Amino acid sequence: MAELTVEETAPAALAPLDVAALKPDFPVLNQEVHGRRLVYLDSAASSQHPRAVLEAMDRYYETTHANVHRGVYALAEEADRLYEDARRSVGRFIGAPDPTTEVIFTKNATESVNLVAASWGRKHLHEGDVVLLTEMEHHANLVPWLMLAEEQGVELRWLGVGDDYRLDLAELEELVTGVKLVACSAMSNVLGTITPFAEIAAVAHRAGALVLADGAQSVPHLPTDVQAMGCDFLVFSGHKMLGPTGIGVLWARRELLEEMPPFLGGGGMIRDVRRDGFTTNELPWKFEAGTPPIAEAVGLGAAVRYLEAIGMDRVRAHEVELTAYAQGALAGRFGEKVTIFGPEGTDGRGGVLSLAFGDVHPHDLAQVLDQSGVCVRAGHHCAKPLMRRLGVNATARASLYLYNDEEDVDALVDALAEADTLFG
Amino acid sequence: MNGLEDLYREIILDHYRSPRNRGELESPPAQRVEGFNPLCGDEVVVYVQVDGDRVTDIRIAGQGCSISQSSASLMSAAVKGKTVAEARDLIRTFKAMMQVHEASLEGDGGEAEAVDPEALGELAALQGVVKFPVRIKCATLSWNTLTQGLDEAEAG
Numbered sequence: 001m002a003e004l005t006v007e008e009t010a011p012a013a014l015a016p017l018d019v020a021a022l023k024p025d026f027p028v029l030n031q032e033v034h035g036r037r038l039v040y041l042d043s044a045a046s047s048q049h050p051r052a053v054l055e056a057m058d059r060y061y062e063t064t065h066a067n068v069h070r071g072v073y074a075l076a077e078e079a080d081r082l083y084e085d086a087r088r089s090v091g092r093f094i095g096a097p098d099p100t101t102e103v104i105f106t107k108n109a110t111e112s113v114n115l116v117a118a119s120w121g122r123k124h125l126h127e128g129d130v131v132l133l134t135e136m137e138h139h140a141n142l143v144p145w146l147m148l149a150e151e152q153g154v155e156l157r158w159l160g161v162g163d164d165y166r167l168d169l170a171e172l173e174e175l176v177t178g179v180k181l182v183a184c185s186a187m188s189n190v191l192g193t194i195t196p197f198a199e200i201a202a203v204a205h206r207a208g209a210l211v212l213a214d215g216a217q218s219v220p221h222l223p224t225d226v227q228a229m230g231c232d233f234l235v236f237s238g239h240k241m242l243g244p245t246g247i248g249v250l251w252a253r254r255e256l257l258e259e260m261p262p263f264l265g266g267g268g269m270i271r272d273v274r275r276d277g278f279t280t281n282e283l284p285w286k287f288e289a290g291t292p293p294i295a296e297a298v299g300l301g302a303a304v305r306y307l308e309a310i311g312m313d314r315v316r317a318h319e320v321e322l323t324a325y326a327q328g329a330l331a332g333r334f335g336e337k338v339t340i341f342g343p344e345g346t347d348g349r350g351g352v353l354s355l356a357f358g359d360v361h362p363h364d365l366a367q368v369l370d371q372s373g374v375c376v377r378a379g380h381h382c383a384k385p386l387m388r389r390l391g392v393n394a395t396a397r398a399s400l401y402l403y404n405d406e407e408d409v410d411a412l413v414d415a416l417a418e419a420d421t422l423f424g
Numbered sequence: 425m426n427g428l429e430d431l432y433r434e435i436i437l438d439h440y441r442s443p444r445n446r447g448e449l450e451s452p453p454a455q456r457v458e459g460f461n462p463l464c465g466d467e468v469v470v471y472v473q474v475d476g477d478r479v480t481d482i483r484i485a486g487q488g489c490s491i492s493q494s495s496a497s498l499m500s501a502a503v504k505g506k507t508v509a510e511a512r513d514l515i516r517t518f519k520a521m522m523q524v525h526e527a528s529l530e531g532d533g534g535e536a537e538a539v540d541p542e543a544l545g546e547l548a549a550l551q552g553v554v555k556f557p558v559r560i561k562c563a564t565l566s567w568n569t570l571t572q573g574l575d576e577a578e579a580g
Contacts, residue, residue, distance in 0.1 A: 363488075
């Protein structure tokens with residue numbers, strides 16, 4: 001295989017990212033829409049794929065495909081090896097102490113939360129038990145708990161968002177009393193706020209609660225270490241971190257996974273099936289019923305190797321720099337006409353810029369920007385309780401990733417100026 | 425900005441900036457119906473007063489994008505004072521105009537109901553929306569909501 005190892009390609013510590021050299025790795029970015037260069041600023045919704053990921057998946061289908069965990073022939077053994085290699089790569093990427101048992105492949109972060117809610121939640125949460133959420137959660141980390149609240153009478157508490165767009169940690173000590181689980185985003189998909197997860201986890205653990213980190217936004221953009229974060233559960237999606245759709249991850253501490261009942265039932269997750277019952281397979285397969293997304297796992301493995309080769313510290317440093325540039329460019333050009341719903345500066349915030357622009361509705365803004373080739377998302381971003389807290393129905397959100405550069409931000413600013421002309 | 429001027433015609437921007445019949449009616453006697461577009465979070469509230477067979481008054485509340493708001497405003501101006509039957513005809517004609525695109529995408533454009541832009545007056549300005557399929561739901565939100573209001577008024 002022509003893939004380079006991490007060691008061979010690892011750059012000098014924190015050398016700036018050469019985006020011009022990296023962009024050609026992403027074929028989709030090399031096109032025009034409406035006669036303008038495509039400027040992709042929607043990576044918080046879904047990111048694009050480097051050739052390394054596409055080729056890994058093609059190669060798998062062209063040379064290897066067979067079902068996993070079943071065959072004794074060479075092809076199936078190779079499929080097995082690639083699938084489990086991907087698991088190890090993903091585990092290493094998040095600092096999992098025991099990747100081969102603790103990394104569960106799911107469909108996406110949403111399914112991972114549902115797995116925890118349906119398995120751990122149904123077993124451990126009963127009427128009157130409390131789950132602490134935050135006002136900035138994505139629906140993926142809200143609705144599964146609302147479902148448990150309806151089903152089992154679980155009580156939900158909410159940690160608020162302050163006027164600085166950060167979690168109101170002063171309330172945490174009081175709110176966490178008697179709580180069994182704190183389910184909290186590590187980085188907001190609307191505000192870009194990076195939550196002090198390790199601090200929250202420490203407070204939660206002192207109060208006897210477990211913690212679930214929604215890493216859908218943080219894992220693609222920040223160095224991740226589940227042990228340093230103090231996670232009990234971490235969920236994330238492959239398609240927001242250069243990987244394909246259809247694959248997500250649940251990482252959890254082994255002791256928790258061992259005593260959790262299975263989530264979906266079917267082939268692969270059993271040790272034995274009799275007419276009167278079944279016993280479950282060992283970890284991690286106990287939670288992987290049915291034929292898994294094998295090519296997608298292989299693609300995700302290639303994605304994390306691509307990110308590792310660049311270095312997540314450098315990805316983060318690049319996004320900090322670009323976010324600061326964008327904040328300056330937007331404020332410089334439009335002054336008070338533009339509102340950015342998110343923390344000021346770049347400390348504790350990622351490259352997610354949720355905008356209000358004068359009186360122009362976000363939907364109209366996104367439409368006008370599209371005519372300039374600029375892709376942003378308009379809407380509630382699956383965070384309606386947060387939208388209510390912000391007092392808006394929708395925002396227009398530009399989100400940055402490693403393949404974006406100052407030219408992309410300039411294109412955004414120029415397109416906003418066109419919207420200003422049209423609606424001003 | 426090619427293509428955008430088809431979407432954002434001057435009449436549309438005018439109705440967006442200065443919406444007609446904005447406000448509320450006491451309900452009852454008026455019907456009050458809410459419409460939501462879950463994709464974008466837009467909401468419209470239509471108050472419609474039906475006396476006998478006539479739409480004697482209509483008010484629009486809620487918030488949304490220029491297309492949903494201008495469409496609601498244009499609709500309110502178009503149906504106010506009309507009979508319920510005329511209003512329903514107009515709704516049908518307007519929605520047929522909004523379906524042209526979907527039909528032609530499926531390659532059976534010939535089956536789509538032919539729409540005479542003359543019959544729509546100012547509403548024809550919204551014709552450009554069909555070139556932007558994602559926005560069709562914005563344009564039809566208030567019309568579907570009005571249909572519900574008329575149904576409820578007739579069910580009385």
